[in-house]
Amino acid sequence: MKRDIQILMHTHWDREWYFTKDETKVLLRNHMQEVMEYLEKNPETIYILDGQSVMIDDYLELEPEAEERLRTLISKGNLRVGPWYTQTDLLLVHGESIFRNLYYGIKRAREFGEPMLVGYAPDTFGHASQMPQIYKQFGIGSTFFWRGFSELKAEKSDFMWKGIDDSEVVGVNLATGYQGAKYLESDPEELKGRMNKIMTVLDKYSASNARLIMNGHDQMPIQKNIQDVMEKIRKMYPEDSVSISDFESYIEALDQESLEVVTGELTDSKHARIHRTIGSTRMDIKLLNTEIENKLYNVLEPLAVVGEKAGIPYPHSVVEKIAKILFGTHAHDSIGGCNSDKVNQDIKQRLLNALEMVDTQIELNLRLLTMGDQENxxxxxVVNALPEKRYNQIVEFDMLTRSKHFELVDAEGNIVPYAIISQHQEDAGLIDRQVAARLQDIKVYRTYITVPVESIEGLSIQYYTYKEVNEPVSQSDQSNDQSIENAFGQLFIKGNQIHYKDKQTHKVYENVLSIENSGDAGDSYDYSPPLNDWVLNSSDHAEITSTTTKTAQYEALNVELKMNVPENSADRENKEATKEIRFAGTFKCYPGDSKLYAELTHINQTSDNRYRVVLKTDIESDHVKVDGYLSTQDKPAYNDQPLAIWEEDNWVEKPVSVETAQSFVTLKDDQYQATIYTDGLKEYEVLEDCIHLTLFRTFSHLGKRNLVNRPGRPSGIEIDTPDNQLPEESFTFHFAVDFKQTNEESKIAKNYLTPLIGYQQKEFNRFNINERDGVTKTDDTCSLDLGQLVVSAVKLTEEGELFIRLFNPQLDEAAVALPEESYLANPMEEKLEPATTLILASQQIGNVIIKR
Known part of the structure; x- marks a missing residue:
């Protein structure tokens, strides 16, 4: 068979790793100058710019005068850019971040020419099962990748990849890697030896006569002698054709109808490492990233939609700036945390900057909303950030008052009950510098309260007022009691263990929540158990003290858990628990809510350790239900098939049964169900009847060789990274536990991560702002009858129209009626056709634009 040898010229551009993004920007300027010069002299050549449009911005930041020259090469098709803005991880970040990354990547590429609509993700540590649908919605019909494939998926490396909703794209595993033909040799004999190795692999795995030769590598400069090399290849294989090509041409050579069909995630580690436990590396960075994502997508954007109706301009540029900072930290190495300490410090600082921006914009919008009532x-x-009416909610926010006591009053003049969570006194001069400048001595009370909200319309505001009073209006009972309860269950301490009684089923879950401590001999890519591990659990080794707070609005069990653990790897080896550690926890239950809400705080003082929270469910199941990107899925609890063959089949990494979820993990059987909802804790493992959720891990190196679960060479490079021990790092973890039987976990998770937003117009503020002309109180609402459909995004398009993204996590079709002048849309926020109803099949994603 005559082979069609297609050489694809490219560079793989990690913006940061063991080098910083500022180093690569300087190198990119030099790289782009060489590439553009070569393409101008060789106009028949195609060069791939790694599928990420941020390279346009990084280059033009240092050489803006080259913009027209760059635009010419892109518009002619010599230089291919997009569809991503940055080469993102495809398992760890928020599903909405995946949509926005493609949105901004395609949008930026369109400003220069036609985007490369190919799902190019060469080095990502695995691929989510929802990616085929996401690609298809952007008009992308194929994906090219390196990591995640094995013959358990398909015999050939060219296949049809069917997503969780049955969307299909062509999947092409780069069988020799994205770097397989890097720096092709000039010497004929050396080149022949190299090409024979490449062709042997491609002849085995390619499904057509086309052979894709990936001529590029990390920060590799363009190979200027490629034409001479191609002539030598032609002489080696005189029966074959040899050309410089692109991804689209390779796809055209495939007979798609004859390709094997692959389903599910692409996370096998036979040919390339996946690093399944990278989800718990540098949890300080990962939790910070999740906090920003949740605030951007669940708070700021819908809040800004509500604010726009009140006369507050929508902050498009602020949202884009925050999003692009996020995307700059979402590359597989960056969000993975597998970087040098210097780079991780830079990533964390950028995220802290983004957090300041999102927090400030949220507070600014809320201040302006409360200033809309100019007579008060x-x-x-109180804002509902979801486009549906909500019932029996609570809202928690802080009050700043001169008096210790105050009353809340609703719009009808009724006194509103509330409960105090915490209260302390502050110096107003430390809040508002004008107070200090005037030498005023003013003390104020900051009170964090919880308020019940019986009902609230979608995307709406409920207004309250307050007045300061002399007598307390909120009562609480604090004691050393060891239990809290509501109509659904009772949480109690007994024998230095935490237990839960389900009042609906009368079942008692003994030792329901505990903390596990084990060793970590791994690196920044992978947790690895020590050869001589010693696993400790708080249920056997901890002392727990507790107090309770009981109000009409909530009950809280405050615990301090103390246990001794090995301080370092040497202590663990010697079975010496020399270090006392502490976890402070608050567990809350609310009337009418079956969930048990948990907050744990901890300051790390140990090294080479891993900590996990363990939920004992008394349920043993072969499958676990989790959420992925805008979807739910049942996954095996244990990777039986790959684990049975990985050593004999020479996989490069053990396919451990540690997995990633977005916001919930459920175990159930015929009688019972247990779900843990998480806010940023995404790495889980099911062992027997327990769900283990990783809190954090600490270790010493960027890369190590010959780990227990990862034989052979180190991943990355072997450099010391003492910051990865997270010394004195302060953590706050949030999750909720529920034993209620339900199939609406996705909906519950969205509500859990999108609470009502409350804000008081304060007398003292860090910054002064004027009242904005045109900002008024608004009674505008948008309440859709979503049923079991779940919201992913609520925002305004750049044309000022309401854009909503929904998904159906259920097994059956679902629909929602739309208001007048609504349109089906694509994720580029472009109208497709008028619609009165959005109908979504199981696991399907829908986009709508609603005229306001």
Whole structure:
């Protein structure tokens, strides 16, 4: 068979790794100058710019005068850019971040020419099962990747990849890697030896006569002698054709109808490492990233939609700036945390900057909303950030008052009950510098409260007022009691263990929540158990003390858990628990809510350790239900098939049964169900009847060789990274536990991560702002009858129209009626056709634009 040898010229551009993004920017300027010069002299050549449009911005930042020259090469098709903005991880970040990364990547590429609509993700540590649908919605019909493939998926490396909703794209595993033909040799004999190795692999795995030769590598400069090399290849294989090509041409050579069909995630580690436990590396960075994502997508954007109706301009540029900072930290190495300490410090600082921006914009919008009532300077605004009516909610926010006591009053003049969570006194001069400048001595009370909200319309504001009073209006009972309860269950301490009684089923879950401590001999890519591990669990080794707070609005069990663990790897080897550690926890239950809410705080003082929270469910199941990107899926609890063959089949990494979820993990059987909802804790493992959720891990090196679960060479490079021990790092973890039988976990998770937003118009503020002309109180609402459909995004398009992204996590079709002048849309926020109803099949994603 005559082979069609297609050489694809490219560079793989890690913006940061063991080098910083600022180093690569300087190198990129030099690289782009060489590439553009070569393409101008060789106009028949195609060069791939790694599928990420941020390279346009990074280059033009240092050489803006080259913009027209760059535009010419892109518009002619010599230089291919997009569809991503940055080469993102495809398992760890928020599903909405995947959509926005493609949105901004395609949008930026369109400003220069036609985007490369190919799902190019060469080095990502695995691929989510929802990616085929996401690609298809952007008009992308194929994906090219390196990591995640094995013959358990298909015999050939060219296949049809069917997503969880049955969407299909062509999947092409780069069988020799994205770097397989890097720096092709000039010497004929050396080149022949190299090409024979490449062709042997491609002849085995390619499904057509086309052979894709990936001529590029990490920061590799363009190979200027490629034409001479191609002539030598032609002489080696005189029966074959040899050309410089692109991804689209390779796809055209495939007979798609004859390709094997592959389903599910692409996370096998036979040919390339996946690093399944990278989800718990540098949890300080990962938790910070999740906090920003949740605030951007669940708070700021819908809040800004509500604010726009009140006359507050929508902050498009602020949202884009925050998003692009996020995307700059979402590359597989960056969000993976597998970087040098210097780079991780830079990533963390950028995220802290983004957090400041999102927090400030949220507070600014809320301040302006409360200032809309110009006749009242004691306004409280409560905002529902979801486009559906909600019932029996609670809202928690802080009050700043001169008096210790105050009353809340609703719009009808009724006194509103509330409960105090915490209260302390502050110096107003430390809040508002004008107070200090005037030498005023003013003390104020900061009170964190919880308020019940019986009902609230979608995308709406409920206004309250407050007045300061002399007598307390909120009562609480604090004691050394060791239990809290509501109509659904009772949480109690007994024998230095935490237990839960389900009042609906009368079942008692003994030792329901505990902390596990084990060793970690791994590196920044992978957790690895020590050869001589010693696993400790708080249920056997901890002392727990507790107090309770009981109010009409909530009950809280405050615990301190103390246990001794090995301080370092040497202590663990010697079975010496020399270090006392502490976890402070608050568990809350609310009337009418079956969930048990948990907050744990901890300051790390140990090294080479891993900590996990363990939920004992008394349920043993072969499958676990989790959420992925805008979807739910049942996954095996244990990777039986790959684990049975990985050593004999020479996989490069053990396919451990540690997996990634987005926001919930469920175990169930015929009688019972247990779900843990998480806010940023995404790495889990099911062992027998327990769900283990990783809190954090600490270790010493960027890369190590010959790990227990990863034989052979080190991943990355072997450099010391003492910051990865997270010394004195302060953590706060949030999750919720529920034993209620339900199939609406996705909906519950979205509500858990999108609470009502409350804000008091405060007398003292860090910054002064003027009242904005045109900002008024608004009674505008948008309440859709979503049923079991779940919201992913609520925002305004750049044309100022309401854009909503929904998905159906259920097994059956679902629909929602749309208001007048609604349109089906694509994720580029372009109208497709008018619609009165959005109908979504199981696991399907829908986009709508609603005229306001």
């Amino acid at each position: 300077d004691s306004t409280i605004a």
